[in-house]
Amino acid sequence: MTASPGLDSQPASGGGASGNRWLVLVIVCLAYFVVALDATVVNVALPSIERELGMTPAALQWVVNAYALVFGGFLLLGGRLADLVGRKTVFIAGVVLFTVASALSGLATSAEVLTIGRGLQGLGGALIAPSALSILTTAFNDPSERTKALGVWSAIGAGGSAFGLLIGGLLTGLLSWHWIFFINVPFGVTALVLAMRAVSNSREELPHRSFDLAGALTVTGGLVLLVWTLSNAQAWGWTSPVVLGLLGLGVALLVAFAVIESRSKFPLMRLSVLRIRTLAVANATLIFLTSGIFTMFFFSALYLQGILGYGPIKGGLAFLPAAMGVMVGATVADALTRKIGHVVTGAGGLGLATVGMLLLSRITAQSTYAADLLPGLLCLSIGLGIAFVPITFLATSGVPEADSGLASGIYQTVQQIGGAIGLAVLAVLAANRTEEALGGPSPLPLPDAQVAGFNVAFVGGAVLLAVGAVVFAALLRKRHVAPLVAEAEAARAVDGKPADGKATDGEATDGEPAVRETRAGESA
Structure with a gap:
């Protein structure tokens, strides 16, 4: 990458002196871990939140959706702001907002305050995630070191979601649901203090600082509408006028965004970046990979709590091997990419994850965790950890440093949208299969019917992961x-x-x- 001078006369590497780059890695991964954690940390705490705040099921879903909605909708904007305003500036702003919003959520005594706090957390996360990844990719120029750094990043991102279930269960069971938010505050303060001292404020050097307001409004509005509609499509009905209308409006806004960017003198997103083959293929593959992750966590959590009857603490601990598996996979990927290359490593990791998903599709209502669920979770998590590293490398490399925040924003946005789409589709297939099993000529007991739906979802997840492996291997050399x-x-x-x-x-x-x-x- 071509270096461009930073705002404060430090190298634009984002890490100041070269000796600080590993400290920079620790700082950005610390912040990103908390962001990834909060995507799932509330899942096992929802029953406790529902009881204490007296929330209806319709209001309860917004504890999850408010975070995902704002986070997914503002990622692209956050990435571009990092390039224009300064990567350190946007990162710190995100950390401050996320930390304050976490405290607000923990102190919430009403559904309205909690929902607002979760939305503000999502906005903070949308500033942190792309700016942090941009800081990382500009700090590590050496290919071997960058692969190692991206391995850590990938493990933090995927493992954070698994640890979210673990930590959420432990804190809810031992203390209260309020602490799943309070725990973010010391992490946020630590990341803030370290970032102020160790991270340099590199940004794109331009003779102008024009901001593409029309592009920002259309892309953010389109992404927010898509995430919101996909999160509620099953409840509203996929063919309902509301869902079709909102999906159509979201797509129309994104088309308008593409038209605006193609004509804008100073676009929010240079569309030419999508012509970089490695970036485009990596992001296309990422859609299938994130579908697999969302499927694993969502349906495995339902199985553990609804079928095996696990409580919050036990259910959280059950995902510890999956979190460790992701980290093991990311560590192994470093050596694999140097030995057999990024393409083979990425496709092989997705292939291993496909096998794991197929193992999960064999569970029954009478299965046990150790004998039936754990092997699939381990195989799937290790495979995903392996695949994440080369895909992240290719999705964030090959662009000028001035576009590193944009590339990071696209990468993070694709993760959210791909996961939301995959989970929404597979949830519908699972629900339909459960209904068929309950109402057929030989109706199954409710637990067996539910697991039959889970099996369909896992098979669908395996197909998506396999398609991702084929796309990655077929389109890259x-x-x-x-x-x-x-x-x-x-x-x-x-x-x-x-x-x-x-x-x-x-x-x-x-x-x-x-x-x-x-x-x-x-x-x-």
């Missing part, structure tokens, strides 16, 4: 990835470190011409 490694090696040499000339995907680096070709867009 070693020659597409090699220029990204060459670019990183060139940047490393500029920073005063000798480039080792090793391309992790089996191709010799071709030098600067290959770098320019990648930036122009690696087309099919």
Whole structure:
């Protein structure tokens, strides 16, 4: 990546002195862990929240949806703001907002205050996630170090969701649901203090600071409408006028956004970035990967609590092996990408995750956790951890440093939208199968009918993961990835470190011409 000077005369690497980059990694991962944690931490606490605040089921769902809705809708805007305003500035603003919103949620004594607090948490997370990833990718130029850093990032992101269920169960069972929010405050304060001292404020160097208001309004409105509608489509009915109308409006706003960006002199999102082959394929694959993660957590949690009768603490502890599996997979991916390349590693990880999902599809109402659920969870989580690392690398590399926040925003947005779409579709298939099992000529008992629905969802998740593996392997070759490694090696040499000339995907680096070709867009 071409370095551009930071705002405070520090290197634009985002990490200040090179020796601080590992501290920068700790800081951004600490903040991102809390953001990932809060996507799932409330799940096992919902019954306690419902009882204490007297919430209706319709109001209760907004404890989850308010966070996902605002988080998914504002990610792209947060990523671009990081490029224009300053990555450190946006990161700190997000940490402050998220920490204050967490305290507000913990102190909530009404459904309205809790819902507002969760929405503000989502907005803070939408500022933290893309700016943090942008800081990380600009701090690590060396390809080997960047792969290791992205391995940690991937493990934190995927593992944070699993730990959210664990920590949510423990805090709710041992203290109260309020502490699932209060626990964020010391983490936020720590990340804030460290970031103020160790992170440099790099941003895109432009002769202008024009802000694309029309683009920001249309893309944010379109994404918010899509996430909101998909979150409620099953309850409202997929073919209802409300769902079809809102989906149509959301798509129309996104089309309007594309038209505005193609004509804008200073667009919020340069559409040319989507012509970079590695970025486009990685993000397309990410849609299928996140569908698998959402499916695993959602239906496994329903099975543990609804079928096996696990309480909050036991249910949370049951996901600890899955969290560890993701971390193991991400650690293994570092060595695999150097040995067999990013493409084979990513496709292989998705293949392993597919096997894990198929194992989960074999559970019954009479199954046990250790013998039947755990093997699938381990296989699936390790595979997802392996796949996350090369996909994250390709989705955030090959772009000028000025667009690193934008690439990070796209990556995070695709995660949310892909997961929401996949889960919404699979939830409908599961519900339909359960209804058939209950009302057929030989109706099944309720637990068996519910598990029959879960099985369909897991099979659907396996299909999505398998499609992701095929897309990744079919549309990418070693020659597409090699220029990204060459670019990183060139940047490393500029920073005063000798480039080792090793391309992790089996191709010799071709030098600067290959770098320019990648930036122009690696087309099919």
